[in-house]
Amino acid sequence: MAHPDPELLALLALGEDAASAEDRLHLAGCAECRDEVARLGRAVAAARGGDEALETPGPRVWAGIAADVGVDAPDPLADARPAPAVPLRRRPPSRRRRIVAALAAAAAVLVIGGVGVTLLRTNPPSQQLETARLRAFPAWAGASGTAQLERLASGRLALRIQTDVPPDRSTDHEVWLMTAGARRLVSLGMLHGTSGVFLVPEGLDITRFRLVDVSDEPRDGNPAHSGDSIVRGELRA
Structure with missing residues (x-):
């Protein structure tokens, strides 16, 4: 049986009940897919205020997220001073882009501590x-x-x-x-x-x-x- 579409795994991590009976049967017997849902779920939990340590994302992380979503915007954390609202130049995002953006934003701030672990997947300067x-x-x-x-x-x-x-x-x-x-x-x-x-x-x-x-x-x-x-x-x- 083929693995479910990655979009479905992302939806499950976000808490949506989007799995069919066939998908649920696959997940029950596939440790790889369950691990992926759990990994994405940890990122979502961190973004929603979980217990994992959080770190302020750098400009390159935000630039990558903006590119995925299809907007042209500066780093939202670069300047804490109030600024007038400016409409973003946005192309209509698909449902998949919205899911990718939500998980990308969550994963961008999730930092797991430990000895000898690899760095974040984003490439720091x-x-x-x-x-x-x-x-x-x-x-x-x-x-x-x-x-x-x-x-x-x-x-x-x-x-x-x-x-x-x-x-x-x-x-x-x-x-x-x-x-x-x-x-x-x-x-x-x-x-x-x-x-x-x-x-x-x-x-x-x-x-x-x-x-x-x-x-x-x-x-x-x-x-x-x-x-x-x-x-x-x-x-x-």
Whole structure:
């Protein structure tokens, strides 16, 4: 049975009873669709005043939302001073655009805390500092990837990872920074899919932790490196 249209999942997350009997049957047996509704629901709950930590979206986030909705408007949070109402230049939004706009606005302000989690999907302004070409280990012949060390507008360092080997259903891929010879190593978090952006821990001496490593990790509860590296490379200016 095919997955329901994404618009239906968005409507369910917004609390609308729009599912047919066939859709409800599919949702009852499809964990992937239920997870997607739950993910969108958390964003909606945050926008409606839930318990998740909220952060003021930047101008680029609002610009992306305005483009999706089809309006030409400035960042509504850029200036708190009262201003006269000005009609927006708007093209009639479809129902789908209204749903996308509502969820985009909610997702734009949802920030989930935690160690080693990837950054928001929106790309914050950044300055590229160094790159690494990630080369495969013998057991993973043919794999490859890239790493980019960036400085965010906040001043924090972040590592942008891209590989061509997605994790399978039984293991996870973990991103590490290592010193020469892999004598010391620090985990940045799990790589979900083939790309992600990770914050570098504050205080970490990036001039010593030059090696970027992506490992294949069994789900055994052991936080140590498995010893099964997929790709590795050294950061260079």
